[in-house]
Amino acid sequence: MIQVERVTTKDQLRQFIDFPHELYATDPNYVPELFIAQRDLLTPGKHPFHEHGKVQPFLAYKGNKVVGRIAAVLNGNHNAFNQAQDGFFGFFDSVEDAAVAAALFDTAEAWLRNKGADTIIGPVNFSTNETCGLLIAGFDAPPVTMMTYNSPYYINLYEQAGFTKKTDLLAYKLLTEEVDDKPYKVMTTLMQRLEQRGITIRKINMKNFDAEVVGVRKVYNEAWNKNMGFVPMTDKEFEYLAKDLKLILDPDFCMVAEHNGKVVGFSLGIPDINEVFIKIRKGRLFPTGIFKLLLGRKKIKSMRVIALGVLEPYRKMGIEACFYGSLIQKAREKGFHSAEASWILEQNDMMNRALININGRVYRKYRIYQKAIG
Structure with a gap:
């Protein structure tokens, strides 16, 4: 029973x-x-x-x-x-x-x-x-x-x-050696053009992390607000998530676009910490899991591109290509063999085309289900 x-x-x-x-x-x-x-x-x-x-x-x-x-x-x-x-x-x-x-x-x-x-x-x-x-x-x-x-x-x-x-x-698989180099090759030229329009692209400033979170949160809640099922994150929810991510964040994989000092886009890649978690029995950090975590982080060689968004008035100006180019460059410099870009709504044509254009391939699918209960 x-x-x-x-x-x-x-x-x-x-x-x-x-x-x-x-x-x-x-x-x-x-x-x-x-x-x-x-x-x-x-x-x-x-x-x-x-x-x-x-x-x-x-x-x-x-x-x-x-x-x-x-x-x-x-x-x-x-x-x-x-x-x-x-x-x-x-x-x-x-x-x-x-x-x-x-x-x-x-x-x-x-x-x-x-x-x-x-x-x-x-x-x-x-x-x-x-x-x-x-x-x-x-x-x-x-x-x-x-x-x-x-x-x-x-x-x-x-x-x-x-x-x-x-x-x-x-979810798209991006192999470092197979990904199309075009975003990387045109990145310098694009960044120069953007700077002429008052737009700069830089790494996240970890010393000013709390202020960075405020700017990124505003972009997140605006850039994704037309996606199916989206709900804006409260200040506390976003700060909670940011605090967790800060523990594994590599600033080389977190880029911010600004227009005259206002954040208008960001990209976030994080090392795939699951390469370590898979070895931590029952998810317990103590007594030995914490050592596996600390030692294993340095050996991670794959990542997840978790977010890449630009405010609507600034799209198709080359910011997205600069983000991709920077991720490709840093992944190769650090010896990463692959990345997963996830997740992307199946009806998000712009993001799906962008990933296909740099030789990304769909290798996993996830489904959200529904059922009437009224």
Whole structure:
């Protein structure tokens, strides 16, 4: 018999976070999330999402054994910005059993329906500003940092439960030696032309990090605001994310474009810290995980291009090409063999063309599903 219970205690929260470690114990591509990061993300008062959103995690049991998990998410800012009554689910994991998955989905749907939602969308943890999407193609290697991973059978669990496609998210592979050199070759000329128009491109200033975050946040909330499912990040949410990223940030991969001192674009690449996390047992930094993290960071040779955006009035002026050129240059100088550019909405023609034009190829796909529950 399957029982689904609310997560209300610290011990249940630990079970909730640890369940995937057991589920994927024999999967060589599974990368454990850091326990402390997941705990804080799911704890009201720790993560700023909880100031405007509601989250209820659930665990599924067969007897005393955990066989699945899910979190129902109500994102007040999303619904206000998009004038919708959407509900979300995230942190879904289940054994290969349609009945377990159905029990979890039904429970999340009932909780969201009770809160006034008429649609359930996911997986998102907690919005498209965090990790999201079900991996549907490209199961042959570990995920890169801040990207999801799941077994192929999840696709059937979702579709058997009545979920249908909302949109697909694309991840591109960029091999350092195969990427087209054109952005790099024209970068100097483009930068000179931009400077004549009062636009400069520079590395992020780590000594003035807090001020840089303010400028970048404004661009993020404006440059992506027409994307499907977008919700602006609050000041506290963006600062929380920036604080986490600062721990692994390489300023050579973080570029800022300014027009007369105003930030009008930025690009962000981060070393693929999952190359280290995959070796940290159950996501625990102590007692030995912290040493693996500190020593392993220097050996990372791949990266993820996590964001590249320019305010609309400044697009197609050459800023994007300069960002790509700088990333290519620095990746080669540092001996990086590859990068993943992710994620890109399948309908974002401009970004998809740009990546294809520099010899990027789609090698993974993620899907966000939806279902009417009203």
